[in-house]
Amino acid sequence: MSPLLFLQVFLQVLLLLVSSSEAYKPVIIVHGLFDGPDDFINLTDFIQETHPGTNVTTLDMYDYWKSLTPLWTQVEGLRSLLEAKLNQSEEGAHLICFSQGGVICRALLSVIPNHNIHTFIALSSPLAGQFGDPHNRDLYLEKDDFLPLINGETQHKDLPEWKKNFLQIKKMVLIGGPDDGVITPWQSSLFGFYNKKREVVEMKNQEVSPALYICVFFPSPSSAMAIAAC
Ligand SMILES: *[C@@H]1O[C@H](CO)[C@@H](O)[C@H](O)[C@H]1NC(C)=O
Ligand SMILES: *[C@@H]1O[C@H](CO)[C@@H](O)[C@H](O)[C@H]1NC(C)=O
Ligand SMILES: *[C@@H]1O[C@H](CO)[C@@H](O)[C@H](O)[C@H]1NC(C)=O
Secondary structure, eight states: OOHHHHHHHHHHHHHHTSOTTSOOOOEEEEOOTTOOGGGGHHHHHHHHHHSTTOOEEEOOSSOGGGGGSOHHHHHHHHHHHHHHHHHTOTTOEEEEEETHHHHHHHHHHHHSTTOOEEEEEEESOOTTOSSOOGGGHHHHHHHOOSHHHHTTSSOOTTHHHHHHHHTTOSEEEEEEOGGGOSSSSGGGGGTOEEOTTSOEEOGGGOSSTTHHHHHHHSOOTTTTEEEEEO
């Protein structure tokens, strides 16, 4: 099943769990590399057909070629857009993030204090890195100023705060699969990655946070965490 199709099935199940007396929380979509809001019209329609009245928005910033903007710059810009929306939504919101957008969302959820994102859904996002060569790990840790900082592979003073902020989510849904064709290894979308022998180690056996704290915080995949390989 393609990741997008899977997401539609999954959303249907997820959203059915919301009791009918409860209003649907707004859904905010963060697009990926070379995407923009127009690419999510069908998904928006699908959500609104399934759950009439849901406020669905795709953040309209760093679209298409601008998605090549350095990631921390994008996080800064998207942060004010997202915060403004969250500040208007007392009931909180769900975040659906595509590919590179998932990595950006992971950063947003870390740097925004007291955010009220309920469910974080990441679709085919290289959350543990991409094009990973375990033998180039030293270079990655030294040169990459994004994921190693967010994932706590390099130490810094903001880490405890970022972790606390991230863990305010109530539910995390990770979707990825071998058909993705872009992320290497594809298990990175489920927080898995290579070890030194180039074997893939799944999230719960990873040595570095966030795998560590996510697994401790959400011990049961059936409750607060859903992981799907499709
Ligand atoms: C959206 O749906 C229409 C009709 O089902 C289809 O023709 C179109 O290709 C879809 N667009 C995208 C971006 O998937
Ligand atoms: C949202 O609310 C927080 C807390 O009141 C405030 O610090 C922040 O500046 C607000 N952000 C925006 C973009 O309105
Ligand atoms: C959706 O929410 C935004 C606030 O984030 C609001 O400005 C907009 O009017 C809402 N749209 C609908 C259709 O309710």
